[in-house]
Amino acid sequence: MGIQIVTGAAGFIGSHLAETLLLHGEKVIGIDHFNDYYSPALKRQNAAILQAFPNFELVEGDIQTLDWPSLLAEAEVVYHQAAQAGVRASWGQDFRHYSERNINATQVILEAAKEARQLQRLVYASSSSVYGNAETFPTPETACPQPVSPYGITKLAAEGLCRLYCDNFGVPVTVLRYFTVYGPRQRPDMAFHKFFQAAIADRPISIYGDGQQTRDFTFVSDAIAANLAAATVTKAVGKVFNIGGGSRAVLSDVLDQIEAVIQRPLRRDYGEKVRGDAQHTGADVSKAQAILSYQPQVSLSEGLQQEWDWIQNLGAISPR
Numbered sequence: 001m002g003i004q005i006v007t008g009a010a011g012f013i014g015s016h017l018a019e020t021l022l023l024h025g026e027k028v029i030g031i032d033h034f035n036d037y038y039s040p041a042l043k044r045q046n047a048a049i050l051q052a053f054p055n056f057e058l059v060e061g062d063i064q065t066l067d068w069p070s071l072l073a074e075a076e077v078v079y080h081q082a083a084q085a086g087v088r089a090s091w092g093q094d095f096r097h098y099s100e101r102n103i104n105a106t107q108v109i110l111e112a113a114k115e116a117r118q119l120q121r122l123v124y125a126s127s128s129s130v131y132g133n134a135e136t137f138p139t140p141e142t143a144c145p146q147p148v149s150p151y152g153i154t155k156l157a158a159e160g161l162c163r164l165y166c167d168n169f170g171v172p173v174t175v176l177r178y179f180t181v182y183g184p185r186q187r188p189d190m191a192f193h194k195f196f197q198a199a200i201a202d203r204p205i206s207i208y209g210d211g212q213q214t215r216d217f218t219f220v221s222d223a224i225a226a227n228l229a230a231a232t233v234t235k236a237v238g239k240v241f242n243i244g245g246g247s248r249a250v251l252s253d254v255l256d257q258i259e260a261v262i263q264r265p266l267r268r269d270y271g272e273k274v275r276g277d278a279q280h281t282g283a284d285v286s287k288a289q290a291i292l293s294y295q296p297q298v299s300l301s302e303g304l305q306q307e308w309d310w311i312q313n314l315g316a317i318s319p320r
Helices: 012-023 040-051 092-113 150-169 191-201 220-232 251-262 286-292 300-312
Strands: 003-007 027-032 056-060 075-080 121-127 173-178 205-208 214-219 240-243 247-250 268-271
Touching: 003 012, 012 027, 012 040, 012 220, 027 040, 040 056, 075 092, 075 220, 092 121, 092 150, 121 150, 121 220, 150 173, 173 220, 191 205, 191 251, 191 300, 205 251, 214 220, 214 251, 214 300, 220 240, 220 286, 240 286, 247 251, 247 300, 251 300
Parallel strands: 003 027, 003 075, 027 056, 075 121, 121 173, 173 240, 205 268
Antiparallel strands: 214 247
């Protein structure tokens, strides 16, 4: 049986993906750097879930310094989920973390993948941030990428590298552009996590802009299903897919839904719009439906309830 590698395995999406593979009986190598962009304790908690499986191996380290030829020797699939996340933090002096962890790290994996004869698929986790302020909604993969944040620039650059290595060396790459993934284990810098934590602490929530921005929200289990399909469908090689949840909604309406879930009002503190935030996102997923048989299963109200249940059980671990 071949090995499945998940980078960013202790993170939000990576831990769910690794856990699902393990539940399917796969042998998984999880790679994580446990950096301090957000609480390493939360990541350790995620990793502990995976380490309970006998067919899981944790490799702790920086992607750029690992021995990739050895790691890939028996690997059939690499799910490259690791990234320096965060649109707003990508400005200024921290940009070097984004170029190193999103572009350089991806190139290191691709370079080693050229010689990995067992490798059947490399699934690269990209982002709707590559579109920026798209001109059409829902947005198809053919739309011209126009990132409005340094983060989006680095994700698009890594996509370009994936395409180059696929075209020139036959690395079997598939790219998934995630649209606002949420659910249990969501990063504490992401909106829903922050909103729920503020509600628990009875703090006002910060809303950047007028609250009329829209997002296409994707529940984490739907993103996982897309990864599993991308790793196995032959026609997915060399292609880019939007992965949305079919739950495009106005932020102010989402806040109303959150109030219904938590059964209390939220204190809303409106502020200035933030540079790098797209006003609207919406995924045209018809390509993923046609080729990957992708069909989102979890509604926004159901997904919000699952994330709320998880947040309440987080216990004493600090989110920062």
